[in-house]
Amino acid sequence: MKNLTILLIVLLLSFPKYVNAQNDGAVVAGAVGALVAIGASVAAVEQMKERAELTATEWLLANNPRMTSFSLKTLDFDGKKLKDMSSASLITFKIQEFMPMDQPELNGRKQVLLGFTSHGWINEYGIDFTKVKWFLIDRTEWVKMMVAYVKTASDEKNENKVEGLLTQGKILNRGIKVKNKAVIPFYRLSGDMYVVVDYSDAMKFIYNERSLGIFLKETRDLVQIKRSSLIEIHEFFFEDN
Template sequence: MKKTLLILCLIIYLFPNNIKGQNEGAAIAAVAGGLVAIGAGIAAVEQMKEQAELTATEWFLTNHPEYSRFSLKTLAFDGKKLKDMSSTSVITFTIREFDIKDNEPELGKKMVLFGFTSFGWINEYGIDFEKVEWFLIDSDEWMNMMIEYSKVASGEENTELIKKTLESGKVVNRGIKAKKGDDIDFYKIGGDMYLVTEYSPEMKFIYNERSLGIYLNETMNLIQIGRGDLINIHEFFFDE
């Protein structure tokens, strides 16, 4: 945002002196309008982020009353622009249970809450949460998901080897980088090529070079978790 302001100020400053005043005024008005639009876009994303976080918290409180101390924050909204939000097919939230010891929070169990979205989930009024389906996982479920995803993405079938590599290594753009032993490389396929595996009665996993695809059998929606978000989720569970 600071860079944008600086560039726009420079444009105004360097505006040719021989341009008529009325044209200069029109140009400055256009620049000002652009600034307003940028500010409105940032504010809209922030408002949607707060709205989504509040609704996710309400869902968690309603469906999991056993948790009385927890933190919840959005992950997938970070760095998103307003024009990108309507095409986003999943909102991701990290949840952390905690206790209070000696007046300080002691962090405990980690969870991730997915909000799987359907077409039209963002409209002129904000977010339509009737078009969001919630799915909560813990680290064990995420590990199972990543093992199955890694199998279809790499062709490696040794479950224990994949699990050990996931636990000690790092998920990177091209596969799993092992701390010890061999890396597990993902297939290099085109962006319009897909490898599919059945994960559960509710969903299929789909691999291509850009994302982890989750196909929801009931709604027939294809959810795409970008590789960057996938890495962030794995690091949340196993690196923090």
């Protein structure tokens, strides 16, 4: 947001020179109008993010009354792959508890709140958060999810081995890497091939095009999680290792 604001200011400052050189006020008017539109769009997105963060906080307060001191920040406002053509998407929030004191440190339990959206959650009237399905997961559940995914996407079926490697390295599109070395490669599949595992009563995991897809049984939505979101969630849980 800060970088975009600076860019807008620089562009606006450069327009008078452009006018003198081109002597074309229409060009300037159009350019300024475009910048105003960009600024309005950025502001609208920021408002949507703030509203989503507020709604996530309200959901957490309503469903986890024992949490009395915590930080909640947006991790990713759109966690699906760009070429994913489904109407569903994913918003993620990182949560960490702390002890109340003057200038407290975030050193308590970490969790991630996943918000799966379905068709029509953004319309001409704003955001309809009744179309968001929430899942709160901790580090243990995240590792369990990733173990199931890795077993689906590769030949490695030893759960203890997969879990150990996950705690040491990163999970990427091509597999697990530990210190930049590939330790578990994923299957190479064409775009129309899918490997599926029934993970829980709420979701299935799908491996396709070197991506994790999550199918929500209740809404029948399939979302392909983008690589950066997987990395960010994994690093959030294991950054202290």
